[in-house]
Amino acid sequence: MAAYKPVVVQACPKLGERITQDTLYWRGYKTPVQIKEFGAINNIDFSPVPPYNYAVAASSRIHIYGRYSQEPIKTFSRFRRAAYCATYRDDGRLLASGSEDCIICLFDVNGKAPLRQFEGHTKPVHLVGFLSDKYRIFSGSDDYSSNLWDIPSATEIISYSEHTDYVRCGCASKVNADVFITGSYDHTVKLFDTRTKSSVMTIEHGHPVESVLLFPSGGLLVSAGGRYVKVWDVLKGGQLLVSLKNHHKTVTCLCLNSSGQRLLSGSLDRHVKIYSTTSYKVVHSFNYATSILSLALSPEDETIVVGMTNGVLNVKHRKPEEKTENSPKKRQPAYRTYVKGKTFMPKQEDFCVSKPVKRVLRKYDKLLRSFQSSKALDAVLEPPIMLHTPEVTVAVMQELHRRGTLRSALAGRDEKQVNLLLTFVARRVIEPRFTPVLVTVADILTDIYQPVVGQSEIVDKQFLKLQEAIGKEIDYQEELLECLGMMDALFATFTKKKDACLEENKSNGVAEIIEANKNY
Numbered sequence: 001m002a003a004y005k006p007v008v009v010q011a012c013p014k015l016g017e018r019i020t021q022d023t024l025y026w027r028g029y030k031t032p033v034q035i036k037e038f039g040a041i042n043n044i045d046f047s048p049v050p051p052y053n054y055a056v057a058a059s060s061r062i063h064i065y066g067r068y069s070q071e072p073i074k075t076f077s078r079f080r081r082a083a084y085c086a087t088y089r090d091d092g093r094l095l096a097s098g099s100e101d102c103i104i105c106l107f108d109v110n111g112k113a114p115l116r117q118f119e120g121h122t123k124p125v126h127l128v129g130f131l132s133d134k135y136r137i138f139s140g141s142d143d144y145s146s147n148l149w150d151i152p153s154a155t156e157i158i159s160y161s162e163h164t165d166y167v168r169c170g171c172a173s174k175v176n177a178d179v180f181i182t183g184s185y186d187h188t189v190k191l192f193d194t195r196t197k198s199s200v201m202t203i204e205h206g207h208p209v210e211s212v213l214l215f216p217s218g219g220l221l222v223s224a225g226g227r228y229v230k231v232w233d234v235l236k237g238g239q240l241l242v243s244l245k246n247h248h249k250t251v252t253c254l255c256l257n258s259s260g261q262r263l264l265s266g267s268l269d270r271h272v273k274i275y276s277t278t279s280y281k282v283v284h285s286f287n288y289a290t291s292i293l294s295l296a297l298s299p300e301d302e303t304i305v306v307g308m309t310n311g312v313l314n315v316k317h318r319k320p321e322e323k324t325e326n327s328p329k330k331r332q333p334a335y336r337t338y339v340k341g342k343t344f345m346p347k348q349e350d351f352c353v354s355k356p357v358k359r360v361l362r363k364y365d366k367l368l369r370s371f372q373s374s375k376a377l378d379a380v381l382e383p384p385i386m387l388h389t390p391e392v393t394v395a396v397m398q399e400l401h402r403r404g405t406l407r408s409a410l411a412g413r414d415e416k417q418v419n420l421l422l423t424f425v426a427r428r429v430i431e432p433r434f435t436p437v438l439v440t441v442a443d444i445l446t447d448i449y450q451p452v453v454g455q456s457e458i459v460d461k462q463f464l465k466l467q468e469a470i471g472k473e474i475d476y477q478e479e480l481l482e483c484l485g486m487m488d489a490l491f492a493t494f495t496k497k498k499d500a501c502l503e504e505n506k507s508n509g510v511a512e513i514i515e516a517n518k519n520y
Contacts, residue, residue, distance in 0.1 A: 004369045006361060009395040012433055022262075022283035026274060029304065029316040035070055037063070041307020043085040044296040047109075049092035052298050054305055056313060057086045062097055064109070067303055068317070076107055078114060084126045089134055096137055098125030104139055106151065116154045120147055127170045133177035136194070140167030146182045148194055160192055162199050169211045175218035183209030189223050191234070203238040205230060213254040213263075215277075222263065224251040229265050231280065242280045246273050253295040266292035266306060288314060364396050373400055373409040381417075386424050390434065393424065398437045406441070411448050415456050418449060422462035429466070430473045442466060 039059030046054045053073070056063045060079045063072035076083075081100035088095055094115070095107045104118035104125055118137070127140030136157070137149040146167055148157040165186035173179035178194045185208040191201035207226030214221055214234075220241070221232045229244040229251055249268035256263055262283070263275040268291040274284040286304075294307035306314040346352055361369070367376035377400065380386075380393040400406040410421070422445065429438040446463075453460060 004361075004365070006359075006365045007368065007395050007399050009389075009392050010433065012391060020283065022274070022276075026284040026286075028319050030319055033070060033315045033317075035065075035313040035315065037307075037311045037313055039082070039311050040309050041294050041311065041313060042083070043087075044294045044305050044307050044313075045085075045087050046296050046298050046303075046305075047088045047092040048090055048299060052300070052303070053109075054296060054298070054303075055086040055088065055095060056305075056307065057083045057097065058307070058311065058313075059083070060099075062086045062095070062107075067298065074109070076105075076112070078105065082124075084124065085128050087129050089130045090132065091134065094130075096128045096130065098128040098139060098141075100124040102141070104128055104137065104149065106137070116151065118149045118154060118156070120149075120156050120159070121145065126166070126168045127182065129170060129172050129180065131172050131177050131180060131194075132174050138170065138172065138180045138182075138192075140170050140182050140184075142166045144184075146170070146190075146192065158194065158197070160190075160199065162190060162202075163188065165208075169209060171212055171214045173214055173218050174216055179218075181212055181214060181221065183212040183223060183225070185209065187225070189221070189232075191221075191238075201234070201238050203232055210250065210252050211254045213256060215256070216260055222254055224254050224265060226250060227267075229254070229263075229275075244275065244280060246275075246282050247271065249291070252291075252293050255295050255297050257297055258299055258301050264295060264297060266295040268292065268309075272304075272306065364392075368396070368399065371405075373403070373405040374412070376400070377409045378417075381420055381424070390424070390428055394428070394434045394437050397441055401437070401440060407444050407448070410441070410444055415459060418445075418456075419458050419462055421445060422459065422466055426462065426466040426469045430469055442470075 037056065037058040038061065041056060041058050043057040044054060046052055052067050053064050054067075056065060060077065060082055062076040062083050064074035066073050076095075076097070079099045079101060083097055083099045086095055086097045093109060095109055097105050097107070099105070102119070102121045102123060102125060104121075105114040106116040106118070108115055118139070121139065121141040121143055123142035125139055125141045129138055130136070131138060135151050137151060138146065139149065140146045144161060144163045144165060144167065146160045146163065148159075149155070150157050163182070163184040163186050165184050167182050167184045170180060170182040172181075179191065180194075181189060181191050183189045183205070187205050187207060187209065189203040189205055189209055189212055190199040191203075193200045203221070203223065205223045205225050205228075207228060209223055209225040211224040212221065219233065219235050221234050221238075223230050223232065227245055227247050227250065229246075231241045231244075233239045233241055247265070247267040247269050251265050251267045253266040254263065261277050263277055264272055265275070266272045270288045270291060272286040272288070272292065272295060273282050275281065276283050288306060288308060289310075289312070291309045292306055293309055296305045297303070302318045304316045308314065364376045364379040367379060376396060380396045385392055397406065400409050413421070421441075425438050425442050425445070428434045429442060449459065453463065
């Protein structure tokens, strides 16, 4: 009896992934560390001075984590209700926070009780930040107001009430100590100068603004809201430079790397996109388990911290660079040592002994060898095989058809199995490499299960999807044939014109020769 030959799976070329310097750089982070908090992570902020601890606002607490610690090294729990933000001052010594208590608290990072409490808002405070002079605080609240506070006297300096909806984000200019920016759910971003009594610039974002970011130079402003990330030129009066729409759901947070050359955005679609600030194209992306609410990058890009809606804090650390030793390397054997004997050709009188190669058969091959057609088809209808290697499923179907047992393998299946088969066929029948085999499978399925149509809503729905997919593909093919016909007509016209020009040139040449002979 001849040995069993395994099923030949058609190999199709795959497009290789484009590896760039950004890909290598952003992949250079270790496996993330997961830290569970008490509630959704509302805000994350890194200290601007070593050792670069970071503050996390979640539930009714603010935790301070060391860069490599998995337990908080300090906790501020003087909140009766949810804490929404925690922001470090530029020197890393003070921490300001807002909460649902309508109070702004100022903490010493080495203390426990608040140093100052600023009262004046009537609704929860979602935005707190320091101006670059370090002695004033700006805030934004759900009462539609943006206030400016004096730290030494703990008094309100001025209150702006220009927004018409919740003020949820903002930032301060590092160049000018009198300028800060707020973003609101009224779709606007406003720029305030503390020396004036009203805003000096209003930018219409078009969606509820979730996050704003000012470049270190102070010339460019980034706003995020809805599915859009927009970049504005502040020096040109708020002119829109570019609008990015790379997320599928609302963008919730923004961040810049230490050099300012990469912009990071986090979204409810569970992705963090990284853009180049020169071309504004996506150079890399990270995937996470659930929706993202907050994002922060350490000052040296050594740590990425992402906060999610399920209360999980995801921390990634950069892998340490390998140090190259200057010690002399041991001398390796010469190349000829490895290839010695590989080119030896046996003589005629030599007796060659070949080592038997043990062939390992896959599950579906073993079942096919024992003529268990239905079980072999079940083996390749498992979700991992169907999703990642559909060519294996199609190859087994083709082998069953060649043997003449495809109909018996497809028959006698229950509602769940028929649903699985029809789902696979409807999804893959439009791929040219699978079409010849799957069209045959679709015909057999229709013949076998036509009598039971109308008894199961699930099966009926899959048949309708299959019909729709094949109908669309036929329409596409007809449109392509029409395009080919038009192109053929155009090419034929060009060819006729070219031939006519050549004949005209030839006739002109002959006439000139005859006239020259006459003159001669």
